[in-house]
Amino acid sequence: MSYLVLARKWRPQTFNDVVGQQPIVRTLLNAIRRKRVAHAMLFSGVRGVGKTTLARIMAKALNCQSEDADVPCNVCKSCQEITAGNAVDLKEIDGASNRGIQEIRELKENIRFFPTSGRFKIVIIDEVHMLTNEAFNALLKTLEEPPEHVYFMFATTEIHKVPITILSRCQRYELKRVGFDTLSEFFARIATSEQVGISPTALEMIVREADGSVRDGLSLLDQMFSFAAEDASGAVQVKDEDVVQVLGLVDRQVFVTLARAAMNGDLARCLEILEETYLLGVDLKRFSDDLLGFFRGLMVCKTSREPGQLLDVAAHDLDAMMELAASASKESLYQFFQVFMQGAEELRHASQPRLALEMTFVRASQVGQVMPAAELAQRLDKLIAASGGVVPVLQGQTITQKKTENLELAFRGSVPADGANGVVTREPEQVLTPAGPPAVVPQYDELPPGPEKIEKPPADQRVDEPVSSPGSGGRKVVVELHQRHVIRDWASFIDYVKERKAWMAQTLRLCDNPKLEGDKLLFRFDNPADCTLLSQHDNLKALTTFAQDFFQTELCLEICSIACETGEGDGTSPREERRALAAEPLVQMVTEIFDGKVVGIRTGPKFR
Ligand SMILES: [Zn+2]
Structure with a gap:
C-alpha cells in the first residue's frame, strides 16, 4: 500500500475532527440541524486552516442519507462517495x-x-478569487437566485480579490x-498514533513554524518523521537537533x-552564541528574521496587558520573555x-550573512539603556533635590542657535544614578569642574545676617498672621506683609516652590536678599543669567502666583541682578558672554547629566 501523507490521512471527515475553528463549526452544525443552510457560502483564511475541508464536510452533511x-x-x-472523491453530485473546481x-x-x-443520487448538487470552487471578471459576472445571476437543489461553496485565501x-x-x-496549544495537542496526538517519539522542544519548533496552518504543520511533521532516526528499540525519535537541521530553525x-x-x-557572549548557532547550520537570514520577531514579542510583553493573547508562544517561553x-x-x-530590523534588511543583500549578523550585534550591544527624556528630567530633579546644589535647571529653556554655535562642550561618562552627587560649581574662570566636592550651597541658614536678623522659624510658630496652608483652596486672606515676614519665611517659601517647580526653587536659593518694597517683592541675583530666566513671562507669572499664594497677599514681583543695577555686564563683552554661556542652565544640566565638563567656550564667529 502506498504511503498516505499525514495531511490526507488525518484530513477531518466530520465536524468533530476539525482542528480549531470552533465557532464556525458550531454555526455550520446549527445551520444543518435547523435546515437553514445558505445556498452560497464563502470560506476565507490563510492556507491550510481547513477551508475546503469544511466545505467537503458540509457537502457530506447536506447529502447524508442517515x-x-x-x-x-x-x-x-x-x-463514502464524497470521502473517496467520486461523488457525482459534488463538483469541485479549482478556480486557479x-x-x-x-x-x-x-x-x-x-x-x-x-442531482443523480443525492439530494443536492454541490459546487465547491477553491481559490475562487482567481476567476476572471467575466466568470464572476456569469456567476452573479445564479448566485442571486440559486436553484433549490444547488449549493455553492467557495474557498479563498485572498478575500479582498473577490468582487x-x-x-x-x-x-x-x-x-x-489555529492556536499554538491546539496545534501542539493535535500534532502530539498524531505522533502518538503514528508511534513516533517527539521531544517537546522539537514539537514546539514545528508548531511555531506551522504558524497556525494545520496543513503546513502536517507536512513538516511528515518530513521530520521521515528524517528522524530510530532508537535501540526500533521506534522513530524526533530530536531537537533533527528539527534544527532539517528546517534550519x-x-x-x-x-x-x-x-x-x-x-x-x-x-x-553574543558572538559565542552566534558561532554555536552558525555551526548548527542554521539559515542566518531566517534566524535574523526570527530574532526580529522575538524583539517584537518583547515589545508586546512590555506594553500589552495581555501579552499571552497577542503572542502565540508556549507558556514557559512567555515567562522568559516577560522577565527579559x-x-x-x-x-x-x-x-x-530598530537595530535588528536594519540588520535583517542588510542581511538580505549581504554576500557574507554571518559577518553582517555579527556587525548587527556589535551595534546592538552598544544600545545600552535608553531613557526617555521625561524620566531623565525627573531624575535630574531628584538629583538636584538630593544634592541641594546650585544647578539651576530650567524647563523649556533652549539655547539659541547663536549660542550653540559658539559653544564647545566635551562630554564623557554615562547617566548618573538617582541621587548621585555630581554638583557642578561655578568658578570665576567659568570652567565647570565635574564630580568634585559639592559646591557650597548658599543655604538660607548660612547667609550672612542681613539688615535684620535671619531666623528660620519652626513651622508651628507662624502664628502672627492668618496664613492657612498655602494653596489649600481656602479663601484668600489678605494680610499686611512685612520685610521681616519675607526674611523669616524665605526658606519655607523656597520649599513651597520646590514642591511645585523644583528648578525654580534652585534658582531662588541663589537670591540671598529678597526685599519687600510696598507691594513689590524684589528678588536680586548676582548672576544676570538667573535673572533672565526667572524674568521670562511664563516663569515670572508662575512665581508670582506662588508668592501670592504663599504670602497670602497681592504681590507683584521684580527680578533683577546686581549687574543690571550697576549697568555693568550687559552680556556683550566676550567675558560676560562666556560667563553667561557657562551659566546657561541647559549647559549645566547637560554637563551634570553626562558627568562632563565644559572644556572651552569660544565666543564670536565660529571660525575665529
Ligand atoms: Zn452519511
Missing part, C-alpha cells in the same frame, strides 16, 4: 486553473439538472489561524540567551528592534 441528527454519518453511500467564462457556462449548464457583488451574495466564514531559548547578552552589552522585557525600558527595546 436519519440521525448527527451528520455526516460517514457510513452511508453518499458520505478553471477561471474563464467558458468553465462557468459549463457549470451553469450542469447544475440545471437535478463585492459576489461577497454580498454569500454567507461568509472567516477561518482563523532555532530553539527559542537561544533567542532569550542572545537577547539577554545583547541587552547586557556583552558582545563576546521587564529588565529593559520600552525605549531600549525599540532601539534594539
